[in-house]
Every structure is written in structure tokens, then in C-alpha cells.
Amino acid sequence: MSSDSEVINLTEIRRDTAFAESLTPVGHELKRCIQCGTCTASCPSAAFMDVTPRQMWRMANLGLADQVLHTKTMWLCTVCYECQVSCPRGIPLTEAIARLKQMAIQERIKGFKESTAFYRAFSDVMRRYGKMREMEFMVRYFMSTNLLSATGFAGMGLKMLQRGKVKPEMPQLGGEGRLDKLFDRVAELEGRR
Amino acid sequence: MKYLFYPGCSMETSALEYTTSMLGVLKTLGAEIEELENWTCCGASVGAVMSDLLGVVLPARNLALAEKAGDGRELIAGCSACYTNLRKATEAARDRASLAKINQALEVENLAFRGTVNTRHLLDVLANDFDMDTIKSHVKRPLTGLTVAPYYGCQTVRPYSPFDDHNHPTSMVRILEALGAKVHHHLHEATCCGTALLTTKPEAGFTIAGTILEASSPADCIATVCPMCHMNLDSYQDKVSKVLGKTISIPVVFLPQLMGLAFGLEESTLLFKRLMVSAKPMLERVGAAQG
Numbered sequence: 001m002s003s004d005s006e007v008i009n010l011t012e013i014r015r016d017t018a019f020a021e022s023l024t025p026v027g028h029e030l031k032r033c034i035q036c037g038t039c040t041a042s043c044p045s046a047a048f049m050d051v052t053p054r055q056m057w058r059m060a061n062l063g064l065a066d067q068v069l070h071t072k073t074m075w076l077c078t079v080c081y082e083c084q085v086s087c088p089r090g091i092p093l094t095e096a097i098a099r100l101k102q103m104a105i106q107e108r109i110k111g112f113k114e115s116t117a118f119y120r121a122f123s124d125v126m127r128r129y130g131k132m133r134e135m136e137f138m139v140r141y142f143m144s145t146n147l148l149s150a151t152g153f154a155g156m157g158l159k160m161l162q163r164g165k166v167k168p169e170m171p172q173l174g175g176e177g178r179l180d181k182l183f184d185r186v187a188e189l190e191g192r193r
Numbered sequence: 194m195k196y197l198f199y200p201g202c203s204m205e206t207s208a209l210e211y212t213t214s215m216l217g218v219l220k221t222l223g224a225e226i227e228e229l230e231n232w233t234c235c236g237a238s239v240g241a242v243m244s245d246l247l248g249v250v251l252p253a254r255n256l257a258l259a260e261k262a263g264d265g266r267e268l269i270a271g272c273s274a275c276y277t278n279l280r281k282a283t284e285a286a287r288d289r290a291s292l293a294k295i296n297q298a299l300e301v302e303n304l305a306f307r308g309t310v311n312t313r314h315l316l317d318v319l320a321n322d323f324d325m326d327t328i329k330s331h332v333k334r335p336l337t338g339l340t341v342a343p344y345y346g347c348q349t350v351r352p353y354s355p356f357d358d359h360n361h362p363t364s365m366v367r368i369l370e371a372l373g374a375k376v377h378h379h380l381h382e383a384t385c386c387g388t389a390l391l392t393t394k395p396e397a398g399f400t401i402a403g404t405i406l407e408a409s410s411p412a413d414c415i416a417t418v419c420p421m422c423h424m425n426l427d428s429y430q431d432k433v434s435k436v437l438g439k440t441i442s443i444p445v446v447f448l449p450q451l452m453g454l455a456f457g458l459e460e461s462t463l464l465f466k467r468l469m470v471s472a473k474p475m476l477e478r479v480g481a482a483q484g
């Protein structure tokens with residue numbers, strides 16, 4: 001958390017009052033938040049976040065959708081469920097964060113290239129082969145982010161190859177992917193096509 | 194005892210030693226286990242981020258296969274992320290509207306899901322389906338003199354934990370003690386390993402993994418029950434050492450590897466040689482080091 005706080009004038013800013021409702025299954029769960037801070041205290045990533053989980057849930061309840069979607073908070077979430085099982089108000093917080101990631105990816109929020117590239121690359125490989133292929137995933141991921149950062153991982157990659165931890169497999173280009181039909185049907189059911 | 198087994202992507206590749214040692218241990222204990230045919234990825238941490246429905250349909254596809262093949266057998270998952278996703282889909286199926294939607298999607302795969310199959314974590318099976326006297330009776334090479342730091346990680350016990358405490362799990366303790374090992378308790382047994390952050394935000398990821406490794410370091414090795422935890426703790430120790438400013442070097446093994454070691458199983462089943470941090474010092478301690 002950075003020490004310089006920013007003053008937001010709530011009467012002047014555009015607020016999305018339905019935002020918090022869109023993050024949980026029933027809709028009103030986040031309104032139960034009492035700002036106790038247990039989520040932040042239990043979060044292993046809080047120290048690396050620009051906005052802590054407690055602060056983010058307050059912002060969500062205030063309807064500050066745009067500000068929330070531009071925080072790093074969700075991308076530093078490891079989906080460990082600490083906050084969700086600890087929240088005294090029983091709010092499904094980890095699942096709300098998955099919704100935030102969905103929105104940020106769909107709205108193509110800029111600035112978190114590594115994270116969005118990670119999800120895209122993984123999803124593409126899964127759709128194509130029905131299973132993860134670590135080599136191809138890593139190649140796709142580093143190609144779409146920063147090839148230089150890949151060099152940091154190259155030594156380890158070689159060691160893993162030697163131990164048979166990653167399998168070198170030829171990518172299959174073209175043709176129908178193993179889970180294309182299922183992915184397409186889900187998109188259709190969700191009205192995304 | 195008969196089970197179905199969902200390997201998931203990692204147990205087939207990077208964590209193959211987890212699979213082979215698990216199969217060896219269950220066989221020794223007299224359990225029968227059959228791999229689920231035609232399984233596909235559970236969606237990992239990615240399905241639910243692509244869409245709510247995809248997040249439950251990907252695991253539900255496998256559960257539908259398990260119902261078809263299962264004859265009521267329970268489905269074992271050794272990967273904690275797979276375990277969580279599979280249970281999440283079963284949870285979603287309790288709601289009729291959401292089950293209907295899942296099945297509309299599964300139609301294209303000619304599958305139908307009823308929500309009846311029970312998914313168990315491998316740790317749950319090992320700790321609760323066999324009594325500790327049975328486990329003890331198979332010990333040929335007691336792990337006397339070996340101190341083990343248990344590491345459960347996050348999704349093994351959260352959000353679902355029908356078999357252990359969310360924050361202070363203890364399932365591994367009785368197994369390790371039955372093997373003759375000493376348990377080193379620490380404050381980070383069930384905190385998160387950092388998951389994808391080690392790739393996407395290495396500074397944060399290495400610090401998080403480093404905290405766990407440092408807390409475990411008085412032990413001779415760390416015992417894990419998830420391929421992701423294992424990969425994060427085993428593979429990056431040189432990078433973590435740089436971030437912490439001190440050398441960390443501790444073997445990270447899978448719990449069934451330790452069980453198999455105590456049961457006297459062969460290296461060809463246990464595959465300690467695949468670990469990134471050499472297990473040799475720890476194997477020497479129990480007199481099991483080879484060449």
C-alpha cells in the first residue's frame with residue numbers, strides 16, 4: 001500500500017451503483033462489509049498491492065468501478081481463499097475477484113499485460129489440446145509479454161527439460177481444437193457471440 | 194477400496210513422480226485405482242476468469258465422465274486446484290438452474306452431469322481411508338531421524354475442507370509420524386505458495402515462496418500434496434535465495450514419495466531423481482541414497 005492517499009470527491013465522480021452487486025452471486029453480499037480489515041490481514045499478497053483488499057471492497061461499494069478495475073489488487077490475488085474463509089461477514093471475496101478479472105480482461109484494461117497474457121495463453125492452449133502444454137504455454141506467454149524476461153527463466157527451463165518435467169511437443173496449428181465446441185457453446189449460452 | 198483418478202495436467206507431466214509414487218503407495222495399501230478416460234483440463238485458475246460458466250463446465254465435463262465410468266466410485270484428485278474446481282462444479286450442480294445450464298453446454302460433448310460424484314483430495318484418502326496401524330504395518334524403512342516440514346498450501350483446505358481445518362490442517366502429521374519421521378511445525382503450513390505470481394509478478398511470488406521455504410528450513414525436507422505448490426517451492430530456490438539475501442536449499446518432496454520411501458518402494462516408482470533440489474542428503478539420512 002502506498003502512503004500517499006488520493007482524495008476522491010464522491011459528488012463529482014461518475015459512480016456505478018450496480019457495480020458491487022455484479023460481483024457476487026446474489027448481489028447484495030458486499031454490502032455486508034463492515035471494513036474490519038480481516039481480508040487484508042489474511043492476504044499473503046497485500047504487501048505488494050497498491051490498494052488493499054479492504055480498501056478495494058470499500059471502493060466497490062462506493063461504485064468506483066473504473067478505479068477498482070485499474071488497481072493491481074486482483075492481479076496480485078493468488079486465489080488462496082484466505083480472505084473468503086476469514087471474512088466475518090461471509091462474503092465470497094475470492095470469487096468476487098474472479099469476476100473483477102473477467103471484467104478487466106473483457107474491457108481490455110491496459111497496464112497488466114503479464115497477467116492478461118497469462119490467462120489468454122493458458123486458455124488458448126487448453127482450448128486447443130484439452131490439456132495444458134507447459135512448453136507451448138510458456139512460449140505463447142513470453143512472446144506476448146516480454147521476451148527478455150524469458151531469459152530469466154531459460155536456465156530453469158533447461159533443467160526442467162533434462163528432468164523430463166516439461167515435454168517438448170510440436171504445436172499443432174490449424175484444424176479443430178479439442179475443446180472448441182465446448183468453448184463456443186459456453187460463449188453462446190452466455191450471449192457472447 | 195476402489196477409486197477413480199483424475200490426474201490433471203501437472204500430474205501427467207511436471208509432477209509425474211507424484212503420480213507414480215501415489216500409485217505405488219495405494220497399491221501397497223491394497224487399493225485399486227483406475228485413471229479416468231478422456232479427461233480434459235479442469236480449467237485451473239483460468240476457466241473461472243474466462244467466464245463463470247466455463248469455470249464450472251470444464252470440471253463438470255470430467256465429473257460427467259466419472260459418473261459414467263464410476264459405478265459410484267469416488268474420484269481422487271491429487272492437485273489442489275483440480276480438487277477445488279471439481280468440487281466447485283459439484284457445488285454449482287446443487288442449484289437446478291445452474292445444473293441445467295451446465296448440461297446445455299455439455300450436450301456438445303454428448304455428456305450429462307447429475308452432480309452425484311464425490312471428489313476427494315488424495316491427502317484426505319491417505320489420511321482417512323486407511324488406519325495408521327495399516328500404514329505402520331507396511332513400513333519397512335522407518336524414516337527415523339528425518340524431520341519433515343508439512344506444507345498443505347491453500348486450495349487443499351480452502352475453500353472446501355470436509356476433512357481438515359481451513360487454517361490449521363493436521364492430516365499429514367499422523368501419516369508422517371506413522372512413517373517414523375519427526376514433524377517440524379511452522380506458521381506457513383497452509384499459506385499460499387504464490388501460484389502464478391512466480392511467473393507474472395516474480396518479485397512478489399519469490400518473496401511469498403521464500404517465506405514458506407525459510408520457515409521450513411530447519412527441517413530436512415518439505416512434504417507437499419499439490420503439483421503447483423511443489424513446482425513453486427522446488428524450482429525457484431536459487432531465485433528465492435537472491436530475493437531473501439540468504440541461501441535456501443531444501444528438498445521438496447511429495448507426501449507419497451515419503452510414504453513409498455518408508456514402504457521400501459523402488460526409485461523407479463518414487464523418482465526422487467526428478468526433483469530440482471537434490472533429495473540426496475535426505476535420502477542418505479534414512480540410508481536410502483543410491484549412486
Ligand code: SF4
Pocket residue numbers: 032033034035036037038039040053054057086087088089090091093
Ligand atoms: S473481511 Fe469481509 S467484512 Fe472485513 S473488511 Fe474484508 S470484506 Fe469487509
Ligand code: SF4
Pocket residue numbers: 039042043044045046053076077078079080081082083084093094097
Ligand atoms: S484470495 Fe486473493 S485477495 Fe483473498 S487473501 Fe488470497 S490472495 Fe488475497
